[in-house]
Amino acid sequence: MKNKDAVLKTKQFCMAPWTHMHFMPNKDVNPCCLSPIDETIGNMEEQTIKEIWNSEDMRQLRNDMLEGKDCANYCGRCYEKEEDGFSSLRTHMNDNYADTHWDKVESTKEDGTVDDLNLVHWDFRFSNICNQSCRSCGIEFSSQWHGDFIKLWDIPKDQQPAKIKKIWRDVDAFEDDFEELFDKVEYIHFAGGEPLITDEHYKVLEKLIERGRTDITIRYSTNFNQLKYKKYDVVEMWKHFKHIQLIASLDDYGDRYNYIRNGGEWNNVIENYKKLKEAGLFDNGNIWFGIHPTISFWNIYYLPDFHEECIRLGLIDMNARNNDHHFTQYFHLNPLTFPSYYSPQILPKEHKEKVTKKLLEYAEYLTATYNVNSAPLVSLVDLMNAHDNTAELPLMREWTTKLDKLRNQNSKETFPFLAEIFDNDIPTA
Numbered sequence: 001m002k003n004k005d006a007v008l009k010t011k012q013f014c015m016a017p018w019t020h021m022h023f024m025p026n027k028d029v030n031p032c033c034l035s036p037i038d039e040t041i042g043n044m045e046e047q048t049i050k051e052i053w054n055s056e057d058m059r060q061l062r063n064d065m066l067e068g069k070d071c072a073n074y075c076g077r078c079y080e081k082e083e084d085g086f087s088s089l090r091t092h093m094n095d096n097y098a099d100t101h102w103d104k105v106e107s108t109k110e111d112g113t114v115d116d117l118n119l120v121h122w123d124f125r126f127s128n129i130c131n132q133s134c135r136s137c138g139i140e141f142s143s144q145w146h147g148d149f150i151k152l153w154d155i156p157k158d159q160q161p162a163k164i165k166k167i168w169r170d171v172d173a174f175e176d177d178f179e180e181l182f183d184k185v186e187y188i189h190f191a192g193g194e195p196l197i198t199d200e201h202y203k204v205l206e207k208l209i210e211r212g213r214t215d216i217t218i219r220y221s222t223n224f225n226q227l228k229y230k231k232y233d234v235v236e237m238w239k240h241f242k243h244i245q246l247i248a249s250l251d252d253y254g255d256r257y258n259y260i261r262n263g264g265e266w267n268n269v270i271e272n273y274k275k276l277k278e279a280g281l282f283d284n285g286n287i288w289f290g291i292h293p294t295i296s297f298w299n300i301y302y303l304p305d306f307h308e309e310c311i312r313l314g315l316i317d318m319n320a321r322n323n324d325h326h327f328t329q330y331f332h333l334n335p336l337t338f339p340s341y342y343s344p345q346i347l348p349k350e351h352k353e354k355v356t357k358k359l360l361e362y363a364e365y366l367t368a369t370y371n372v373n374s375a376p377l378v379s380l381v382d383l384m385n386a387h388d389n390t391a392e393l394p395l396m397r398e399w400t401t402k403l404d405k406l407r408n409q410n411s412k413e414t415f416p417f418l419a420e421i422f423d424n425d426i427p428t429a
Contacts, residue, residue, distance in 0.1 A: 002066070004102055010068045011082070014075065014090040015097040017062045018104045018114060020121040021052065025128040025140065025165040025193065031061060033123055033191065034089050035074040037140065044167055049177055050117055059112025066108065077337065085379035086335075087328045096187070097121070119181055123189040126174070126200040127166040130193040132223050132263035135403070136296060136342055140165070141193060144263055148406050152399075171203045182207055191221040202232045209240050219245040221292065223261060225268045227275060235279050244287045246276075247332070252299045253309045259414045260298055262407055273315060290329060291315060295380060296336040297396070300344045301355045301417045304362035307331060318370040326366075327376035335383055341392040341399070344384040348393075348421060356381050397422055 007013050014032075022030040024037065027044040029052050041061070042052030052058065064071050072079060078088035097120070104118045125141065133144035139161060146163040149155075168174040188204065195201045208214060218241060227234050238244050250269060251257060257266045273289075281287040291310060295303065310316045316330055327333050336343055347355065359381050363374035400411055400422060412419040 004098070004105075007066065007068075007105075008094060008098055010065075011079065012068050012071055012075070013065045013094070014078070015093040015101065015105075016089075016121075017058060017065065018108075019097045019101055019118055020093065020123060021049075021119065022123045023125060023167050025125050025167060027165075027167055031058070031074050032089055032093075033125075033189070034077040036076075039074050049119070053117050053119070054113045062108055062112040062114070066105075080337075084335075084383050086333070086376060093121070117181070118184075120184055120186045121189070122181075122185055122187070123191070124167075124195075124200070125191050125193060126168070126195070126198045127164060128193045129164060129166075129198060130223075131197060131225060132194070132261050134261045134264075135259075135298065136294060136336055136339065139163075143193070148403065151406055152402055168200065171199050174200050175203060175207070182211055182213060185213070185216060187217045187219070189219045189221070194223055194226070195220060196222055196224075196226055196234055197229050199230075202229070202234075202237070205234075205237045209237070214241045215243070216241075217243040217245065219247065221247050221249055223264055224248040224250070224272055225264050227272050235275060235281070238281060238286060239279070241286060244281075246287050246289050247292045248289070248315075249294070250291050250306075250310075251293045251296070252302055252306045255414055256299065256302060256306075259409055259411075260296075262409075270313060273313075289315070290332060292332045292334055294334050294336050295344065296342045297344045297346050297418070298342070298415060300347075300380070300384065301351070301358065302415075304358060307362075318372070323370055323372045326370075326372045327374065333376050333380055335380060340389065341395040343389060343392075344380075345387045345389040346392045346396055347384070348390055349388075351417075351421065352385055354417075355384065393421065394424075397424065 016032045020032060021041070022033045022035070023044070024030060028037065028040045029042045029044060030037065030040055041057040042055045044052075047055065061071060061074060075090065078090040081088045082091070101118065101120065104114055104116060107116065108114055128139065128141050128143050130142040130144050133142050133148060137145060139145045139149045143163050146161075150160055168177070190198075190201055192198065208216065224246070248269065249261075251260045254266050257269075258264060276282065276287060276289070282289070293299065293303070293306065299306065307316075310331070311318055318326075344355070359377060363377045366372040366377075367374050403409070404411055411422055
């Protein structure tokens with residue numbers, strides 16, 4: 001095996017296969033949350049966790065990484081993000097685990113096997129149970145999408161997919177699988193569906209509190225619309241923990257937020273933030289709060305407006321934080337890649353020019369006013385302009401029109417900047 005420094009210098013190597021697996025609602029297991037959903041390393045219906053840990057695909061992935069071979073089938077999104085000037089999950093995993101878990105890399109056998117089930121980084125999508133049906137989502141990750149999906153595709157009753165998808169049939173089954181790993185875990189990422197309305201999520205918190213493992217880092221990808229579930233008040237439970245990273249998936253504010261994240265209510269977001277503040281969780285340092293907007297053609301023009309509103313409401317503090325990493329951590333820009341017909345790259349040239357002007361001027365303003373490193377914002381503009389995908393406008397119009405009708409929404413009224421691109425006669429080049 002090459003020495004550690006040589007391996008870490010390659011663009012292919014990632015610590016994930018030695019520390020981590022990603023569990024999907026349909027029981028599939030992927031190397032990480034950024035690998036394509038159809039590129040699996042196993043399935044919980046057919047295999048145990050230990051079997052998946054050393055499945056043929058997982059062993060091959062480890063060896064390919066150690067040999068510096070391209071792993072684009074799994075890792076393409078990280079490669080693309082790094083090439084476009086963004087940070088990636090690959091760099092995050094290496095930064096966090098290379099020093100403390102390199103012994104597991106060194107223990108890798110010739111066939112890629114690692115004997116120790118070193119699952120220290122948990123990443124769960126326990127189910128697709130959700131309280132929103134976001135425009136860029138679907139039935140795999142949102143139970144609320146089920147009805148619209150059936151209507152959009154006119155699926156006969158006897159062919160309709162199940163509304164709810166779950167990894168484990170119940171909480172006890174999950175606990176049986178993970179019982180021995182609670183003393184090992186260092187980092188947990190909860191996503192969904194919506195993790196704050198998921199039974200297994202609360203079982204994990206209870207078990208960690210019971211075992212005194214409140215020193216670990218817990219990260220959430222949450223729509224942040226609900227803080228109480230059944231008998232649980234998550235704010236009270238969070239008071240036990242020292243390191244909560246609360247990432248709110250917010251793409252815009254007001255009516256635009258309510259449109260993009262259908263079923264969500266912007267006012268709930270504001271009220272829930274106030275509850276955390278009143279509980280003293282920010283003062284005690286228990287919670288680190290960030291915003292993670294998915295950037296699509298819907299909201300890219302309005303991004304400066306949204307950012308300014310977050311400053312005004314105190315959701316982001318421009319003076320107290322490390323602004324060198326503002327757009328990679330605290331207001332993390334996540335360019336949409338799927339479905340491609342919602343990407344900013346579908347915008348006509350005239351619209352792109354207006355977006356470019358607005359975002360670059362705002363980037364200069366933030367740098368001058370708050371000493372923000374605005375390079376990721378500039379990279380976002382470059383990414384939008386990198387390709388002309390106006391050929392996908394007809395597909396965007398088709399699905400937008402159908403969903404607007406089903407949801408009694410009006411794209412033109414909600415997004416006046418985009419109004420004319422919903423018409424069929426606009427030039428596409």
